[in-house]
Amino acid sequence: xxxxxxxxxxxxxxxxxxxxxxxxxxxxxxxxxxxxxxxxxxxxxxxxxxxxxxxxxxxxxxxxxxxxxxxxxxxxxxxxxxxxxxxxxxxxxxxxxxxxxxxxxxxxxxxxxxxxxxxxxxxxxxxxxxxxxxxxxxxxxxxxxxxxxxxxxxxxxxxxxxxxxxxxxxxxxxxxxxxxxxxxxxxxxxxxxxxxxxxxxxxxxxxxxxxxxxxxxxxxxxxxxxxxx
Numbered sequence: 164x165x166x167x168x169x170x171x172x173x174x175x176x177x178x179x180x181x182x183x184x185x186x187x188x189x190x191x192x193x194x195x196x197x198x199x200x201x202x203x204x205x206x207x208x209x210x211x212x213x214x215x216x217x218x219x220x221x222x223x224x225x226x227x228x229x230x231x232x233x234x235x236x237x238x239x240x241x242x243x244x245x246x247x248x249x250x251x252x253x254x255x256x257x258x259x260x261x262x263x264x265x266x267x268x269x270x271x272x273x274x275x276x277x278x279x280x281x282x283x284x285x286x287x288x289x290x291x292x293x294x295x296x297x298x299x300x301x302x303x304x305x306x307x308x309x310x311x312x313x314x315x316x317x318x319x320x321x322x323x324x325x326x327x328x329x330x331x332x333x334x335x336x337x338x339x340x341x342x343x344x345x346x347x348x349x350x351x352x353x354x355x356x357x358x359x360x361x362x363x364x365x366x367x368x369x370x371x372x373x374x375x376x377x378x379x380x381x382x383x384x385x386x387x388x389x390x391x392x
Contacts, residue, residue: 172272172280175246178238187236187243194234195251203232203256205376206295208244208284209264211237211359212303219362225373229380232256240269241280245287253291260379261288262372264300266319267312267358274315278322285330296379299327300372301337307357309347336375338368 178187205226207213213235216222222233234252236243244265263284269277285297301323302316320337327335342353342364349357353364360368 170279172241172276173283176242198255205229205231205260206258207262208234210239221369261295262298274318277319297333303339305358
């Protein structure tokens with residue numbers, strides 16, 4: 164399933180404030196204000212994987228020097244990110260690269276719907292920020308042992324690898340290799356809750372991502388070529 168209202172994962176929607184503290188909307192509002200105050204070359208958007216990356220030392224070491232902004236909110240799905248981007252988080256800025264990392268929280272959606280939601284985000288960025296190159300990070304394996312959600316994430320990655328090159332200036336970077344051990348388990352050394360990365364877990368993906376961002380920032384538009392990793 165591709166972009167469109169027929170795909171529930173591609174329909175923009177805000178998070179319902181079930182806890183009554185307006186926390187999610189407050190974070191979104193802060194991001195919109197940051198767009199008015201800062202001039203990022205790199206914009207990260209997504210869920211808790213983006214949010215936690217910003218809180219670790221590797222962000223200050225590798226990504227902050229690239230003039231990067233982090234718009235990650237824990238628990239977000241593709242629909243939530245779409246809504247945020249449609250409501251101010253792409254305004255007043257002209258990033259050279261946008262990194263998208265979302266989809267693992269789309270539990271109720273099919274593989275095709277999740278991939279379609281991510282494609283919808285890429286399409287929106289291409290439309291609103293045509294100068295920007297887009298990097299989509301693959302979904303990570305999850306759970307201590309093999310499980311259906313881990314299989315779903317792997318299948319989403321396979322669909323994205325095949326479909327994203329048709330969307331223009333977008334790169335797919337699979338950062339999930341190396342976390343699953345030979346016996347099929349994931350170690351708490353890499354994921355403290357078998358979902359979120361530890362500092363060591365982030366270190367494993369930071370170098371290839373940083374290298375790709377440097378390459379994209381140095382390229383002229385004419386030099387840009389699709390990269391599958």
